[in-house]
Amino acid sequence: MSVVCEMAAPFVANSAVAQTPVARLFRGHADACLKCQARHAAMARTARELAAMSNETLVAPLDLEWRVMSALEGDLAVARSWRTPIAVTAAVVSMAAAVLIWRLRPRTQA
Amino acid sequence: MDMPQVERDKERELIARAQAGDRAAFGALVREHGNEVYTLARRLVGDPHLAADVAQETLIRAWKALPNFRGDAALSTWLHRITVNTAWTQRKRARRHSGAPLDDYIEVAAPMGADHPEMAGETLELRGRLRQALDSLPEGQRQVVVLKDVYDWSHAEIAEAMGISVSAAKVRLHRARARLARHLEESA
Numbered sequence: 001m002s003v004v005c006e007m008a009a010p011f012v013a014n015s016a017v018a019q020t021p022v023a024r025l026f027r028g029h030a031d032a033c034l035k036c037q038a039r040h041a042a043m044a045r046t047a048r049e050l051a052a053m054s055n056e057t058l059v060a061p062l063d064l065e066w067r068v069m070s071a072l073e074g075d076l077a078v079a080r081s082w083r084t085p086i087a088v089t090a091a092v093v094s095m096a097a098a099v100l101i102w103r104l105r106p107r108t109q110a
Numbered sequence: 111m112d113m114p115q116v117e118r119d120k121e122r123e124l125i126a127r128a129q130a131g132d133r134a135a136f137g138a139l140v141r142e143h144g145n146e147v148y149t150l151a152r153r154l155v156g157d158p159h160l161a162a163d164v165a166q167e168t169l170i171r172a173w174k175a176l177p178n179f180r181g182d183a184a185l186s187t188w189l190h191r192i193t194v195n196t197a198w199t200q201r202k203r204a205r206r207h208s209g210a211p212l213d214d215y216i217e218v219a220a221p222m223g224a225d226h227p228e229m230a231g232e233t234l235e236l237r238g239r240l241r242q243a244l245d246s247l248p249e250g251q252r253q254v255v256v257l258k259d260v261y262d263w264s265h266a267e268i269a270e271a272m273g274i275s276v277s278a279a280k281v282r283l284h285r286a287r288a289r290l291a292r293h294l295e296e297s298a
Contacts, residue, residue, distance in 0.1 A: 010288030017259060017287050042298075043291050049240050050259040053153075060148035061162045065140045068169045072133060 004029050005036055012036050016043035017050075121185060129176050136176070139185070140169055146186060147193050153256045154197040156245050168196045190261065194253070194271040201249060243293040251286035258283055 008026035015022040015030075016039075022030040030036040113121070121142070127135035144165065151164035171192050179188055244252055253272060257263040263271075269279040 009291065010284065013287045013291035014284050039291065039295070042294070043287075045236070046240060046290070046294060047259060049236055050255070051262070053237075053240075053260045054262070056149070057145045058149040058152050060144045060165055064144050064148065064162065064165055064169075065137060067162075067166045068140050068144075068173075069133065069137055071166065071170050072136075072173055 002033075005033060008033075008036055009039060012039050013043045016040045017047040019044075019047075122181070125176070125179065125181070125185060128173070129179070136173055143186060143189055144169070147189055150190055150193045150256075150261070151197055153244070153260065154194065154253055155201055156252070160200060164193065164197045164200050167200060168193045171196060191271060194257065197253075198272065239294055239297050242297065243290050246293055247286055247289060250282055251289060254279055254283045255286045255290060259287075 004026070008022070008030055011023040011026050012030055014020075021027060022036075022040075026036075030040065121139070124135045124138050124142075128139060147168050148161060148165040151168065152158060152161035155161050155164055168189065172189055175192070179185070244255065247255065250272070254268055257268045257271070258265070265276050265279050265283075268283075269276045272279065274282070
């Protein structure tokens with residue numbers, strides 16, 4: 001395989017998938033080179049296969065719906081938008097309680 | 111994907127009910143689109159377990175964002191966009207937790223369509239090699255190929271979804287296709 005073939009390869013692959021002409025720099029070579037033409041044909045077929053994959057659907061795990069709906073059940077108890085304010089309030093109240101307990105602690109006389 | 115008018119009306123009704131908080135209606139949408147979301151997730155992240163997590167997270171995000179869904183695009187298109195964003199987030203999270211490079215998650219899956227005897231053996235063989243080649247691509251490159259060459263997204267849509275410039279998306283796609291071709295040649 002020639003060095004030019006190697007350099008042209010990415011452009012040949014792209015032109016086959018995008019269905020555009022090969023970049024001008026390599027067009028002359030690609031038109032005359034059997035190897036590059038074979039590459040172009042192989043990649044055009046690959047492009048068709050890639051496009052055909054859009055019609056294929058894989059089967060999701062059977063418990064996907066259950067997982068989603070369970071997560072939504074859990075979320076309903078404490079809506080996400082309320083989580084941060086609740087957490088901040090809880091932290092502030094805890095700190096205030098700790099300070100109060102500290103201030104009211106019984107002191108021993110020296 | 112085009113769907114008959116009756117189904118479209120039914121889906122519109124389910125969306126309206128789900129937007130009003132009807133979780134049973136949303137469950138029906140999950141059943142309708144779950145496989146599709148999982149398929150895209152699987153193609154984007156490679157690993158089936160991670161893909162299941164991505165699909166789950168996508169559908170939860172969809173439920174939360176559903177009140178903002180105006181129906182300008184098809185529901186499936188909207189779900190695809192959420193799937194791409196979720197896949198990207200989940201992959202980053204998975205990498206951070208494991209400390210392993212992203213490509214460690216890549217597995218070689220069995221050729222798809224093996225249960226379709228009507229497909230020619232040659233096509234099946236190519237499809238199998240193609241899946242392996244796709245899975246062997248680095249994360250970012252695989253995503254652009256999947257979105258452009260499988261799902262026919264525009265460069266602008268890919269750039270927006272992946273948070274990169276349009277030219278970066280084009281360059282990435284160019285490299286990805288070249289790499290894909292090389293991989294397929296080597297495996298032939």
